[in-house]
Amino acid sequence: MPDTHFEPFVHLVDLTSDRALIAWGGFWFRCDDPDGRWRVVGDSELHEVDAGRNGSMGARSQTYGEALVEVLDPAGRLVADSRTDTANHVWVDGLEPDTEYRYRITVDGRPWAEGPRMDWGPVPRGGLDLRPGGRSYSMKFRTHPPADVAAPLAFAVLGDYGIGILADVESSRRQRRVADVLDRLTENPGIRLVIATGDNVYASAGRRGPEGSGDHDADWYGSFYQPYRYALARLPVYPAVGNHDTSDEESSDHRDQIRDNFHTDARFSPEVAGARASVDPGLFYRFAFGADVEFVCIDTSLADSLPTKHFFEHRRHSAFLDEAFPEGPGPRWRIPFSHHPVYCAGPHHPNTGSMIDHLVPLFARSGVRTAFAGHEHNFQLSQVGGIHYFLTGAGGQLREEVPNGFAEAMTTAWAAQAHLLLASIDGGSMTVTPLTALRPDGEPEAMTPQAPEGVVVEVPFVVAAPDRPVVR
Template structure:
């Protein structure tokens, strides 16, 4: 009997050791961050499961901040900066210690269906929600003194179909924005910058393997050539509810991270280097001359990664 008990204790001990060895490791980085999209559903549709794995990855990778690719709150954004849905769809879901870093959001079409200005105003209430305007930029220093520059775009006003939407408040919100001014701002920002890495974030993808793949892509028509011409390294998007990677030019890499809650089936994977209809998020690890990203599912497993050198 004593030997049996001792055997159980040894099994338990080795089990704990093996479990500890399963801790995931990520690349060393000057700057690391997560990318999440299409998520705010009051914890439903696996939102909580994704949040849990984000917290684990955030701890293991020691992340610096989090980017959202829009559709932050479903179904129709928020009514005000004091809307209770902020608590049920954001504050009460992303509770992990590592997730209490700066969040840099963009607006999606569902955010435009509510009060998009209130998402900017929420920056004055939440210590981690940082959205100074509908489009803006952030820069980060790397270890050799070079720079990572990220531009956060407002892409809904570039989707021409929204100008005919039956929802009048939504339609007016979109029409009210000056798209020429935004493109001028972006062009000047990127043209003048000497940043080593340049990333743009918007809600709408330039290409997709999802349900919208055969639709006219007004956002791509307006932005794809410009992003290539300006030497942008990455365009991060959501809108389609899956994880996807593709390359759209000599140096333009394209990520869809829109799987923060409800997912949708893929339509075709023929053009994508990787696409999967699964809940999850992306993680980026940036150094002066290398960048690595992982697409991570709701179980915390890296399902695709790519290492890029400059």
């Protein structure tokens, strides 16, 4: 038998004010090549190293055994626990709002993912390989504030991650640099969640063995689980569906993979979310953070199965959109996010006319001041009708050509740099800072965007909440 290694992972999938959705899994590796390097075992080969297994992580993965998840307070006292022997994820209930906890997982009586981990990275002989990473999981979280309390919020926005970090190529290095920023923000300023603006998985470059198009767990290792590994143990990610996550631009529809790896059935099904979600087909949902903030995910992918071009145009989702963007008082910050942008200067994608026609009037009537999207592989800011439209589509993918539609998109700032956004809300003010990498001192490096005419634009960008009554 070739040498094999199993590397366990943990995933804090979701949080509310009183519960947490915690998942676990892992990836098998083989060292069976003459060069002595490791490779991720593909889904079709898993049964060779783990009998009966055809999935590594996610909601549909075969159970690894009888599991116990325990949540403890900072003093180490047990607060709540939950067991399962049928899945690799579980909700833990009975938590207090806006409270710090730590957690631990045992499977068949053995600690899961305890101690220093093996990570993918540079090795002395050159290139990248599986090697001791020198880090252990920090398995802790802080629940969301109660629904009737206004609380400050710092969060990250990230889109179009890229082709993974397995290959020693510049696109992989870009994604790794941005992932390092996310890791840093988890500690300082202590962001509470991540908004993902789509194109969550591509075929993972550098993966040897059976090829996939992004619809295999092995692709998710290099593109999602390993790059953001230590942040995922502490932060929930709220996904939007991108064109590379569906059959819009690839032969394989990865929507089932989104459903699996983001556990959307356990988070956004009618039984769980009620009127806060509209799914199957499409993925629309909304969630609150305290009294002041509500996020709304809009599915802008093509709707091959419906008699419309985009999912948001179909009447089956009209009731959700009407309720999500009502006229009159509401939360101070109502923040839509999607993959496709409303306004886009290119160079590859223009404005999305159907979004301007169908969604912008809803945004305007409900007091939206900020919207986030991806799709174009650069950074852009358009300011139209009192709304700041941030485009962040270069989490790893990057398009360096100069956009050619600044006037049509009413662009005020742009940059061709890989990045994520750090957004901070405190009362009636939001700041948004694009960050590109870590400086030698370990602090995040801010992007230097420019106006269409080439003048440097100062960051952070500051957005003011609408001046109107709010409901708390």
